[in-house]
Amino acid sequence: SQKIEQNSEALNIQEGKTATLTCNYTNYSPAYLQWYRQDPGRGPVFLLLIRENEKEKRKERLKVTFDTTLKQSLFHITASQPADSATYLCALENNNDMRFGAGTRLTVKP
Amino acid sequence: EAEVAQSPRYKITEKSQAVAFWCDPISGHATLYWYRQILGQGPELLVQFQDESVVDDSQLPKDRFSAERLKGVDSTLKIQPAELGDSAMYLCASSPRDGNSYNEQFFGPGTRLTVL
Numbered sequence: 001s002q003k004i005e006q007n008s009e010a011l012n013i014q015e016g017k018t019a020t021l022t023c024n025y026t027n028y029s030p031a032y033l034q035w036y037r038q039d040p041g042r043g044p045v046f047l048l049l050i051r052e053n054e055k056e057k058r059k060e061r062l063k064v065t066f067d068t069t070l071k072q073s074l075f076h077i078t079a080s081q082p083a084d085s086a087t088y089l090c091a092l093e094n095n096n097d098m099r100f101g102a103g104t105r106l107t108v109k110p
Numbered sequence: 111e112a113e114v115a116q117s118p119r120y121k122i123t124e125k126s127q128a129v130a131f132w133c134d135p136i137s138g139h140a141t142l143y144w145y146r147q148i149l150g151q152g153p154e155l156l157v158q159f160q161d162e163s164v165v166d167d168s169q170l171p172k173d174r175f176s177a178e179r180l181k182g183v184d185s186t187l188k189i190q191p192a193e194l195g196d197s198a199m200y201l202c203a204s205s206p207r208d209g210n211s212y213n214e215q216f217f218g219p220g221t222r223l224t225v226l
Contacts, residue, residue, distance in 0.1 A: 004152075034214065043114075043201050043217030044153065089152050096166050098143070100152030 002028045006090060006101040014109055019077040021104045023090035026071060028099070030092035033066055035075050038087045038103065047088075048075075080108045112136040114218035116202050122224045128190035131221045135184070135204030141165075143215060144177055144187050145201040153201055159185065192225045199223075 007022035023033070032051045036044035050057045050066045050073070057064045063076040077084050087103040115134040123129050135142050140161055145153035156175065157167040161182040170177065174193070179185040189196055199222050203215040 009150075036217075041220075041222075043203070043220050044215075045217070046214035049214060091152075096158060098155050098158070100145075100154070102150065102152045 002026065002099065004028070004090065004092060004099055004101040006088075006104045009102075010105045010107065012107045012109065013080055015080060015082060017080055019080050019084070019106055019108070021075040021088050021090075021106065023073040023075070023101055024071060025092055028071075028092060029068075029094055031094045032092075033064075033073050034091045034093075035062075035064055035073075036089045036091060036100075038089055040087075044089055077106075080106075082108050082110050084108050114202055114204055114216050116200075116218035116221055118221055119219060120222045120224075122226065123192050124226050125194055126191040128188065129192050129223065130189075131187045131200050131202075131223075133185045133187070133202030133218060135202070136206075136216055139204035139206050139216070140182075141205040142179055142185050143203040143205070144185070145203065147199040147201055147220070149198075156187070189223075192223075194225050197223055197225045 003026045005024045013019050034049045035047045038044040048057050048064045050064050061078045065074045085107050087105045089103045090101045092099050117132050142159040144156045146156055147153045156170045157177045158165040159179045162179050177187045199220045201217055201220045203217045205213045205215045
């Protein structure tokens with residue numbers, strides 16, 4: 001069956017460090033992958049989109065990689081800040097089939 | 111900045127009652143999605159509309175859930191009768207996606223449903 005796994009439920013890091021979140025999938029061939037941020041009690045907010053033929057995408061302090069051979073995406077936040085604390089969701093889609101991972105809760109400590 | 115509107119924000123109901131949620135997408139967005147998110151899990155797609163047509167409702171429990179988008183603008187999701195397991199956040203999202211182009215989804219604030 002199709003499965004999307006995001007690394008560990010929670011990730012705690014020190015301010016200024018780089019946070020790396022993982023999204024692995026099996027039995028799925030996404031045409032593209034998205035990353036969203038979700039704060040408690042609120043809807044997800046779009047961060048980045050990367051297509052299957054792209055290896056890397058950057059936006060300010062954010063970087064996403066997409067390896068279709070490993071079936072994995074890595075999401076990096078450099079120079080992390082306490083304001084980056086939130087749950088981060090990866091989402092995969094192919095032919096109108098949209099699926100989200102369970103998310104990783106990131107806490108950045110001052 | 112345009113936003114997706116949802117109402118109500120919170121709903122408490124007793125099991126076997128009917129509930130309805132409303133969503134107004136960003137103007138001009140052809141695609142509208144309804145998701146259910148259980149605490150600690152990712153959003154699960156219930157139904158996807160392209161204009162007024164259903165594109166995907168394979169995960170919608172059709173014995174009790176229904177969704178419509180009559181004029182291709184706002185949408186209503188209904189549950190009748192509600193069950194204890196329906197307690198969750200119901201999220202609406204819209205996207206300017208048209209045809210095969212892929213775009214980000216804009217989410218509303220959600221409706222938190224509690225079934226007692």
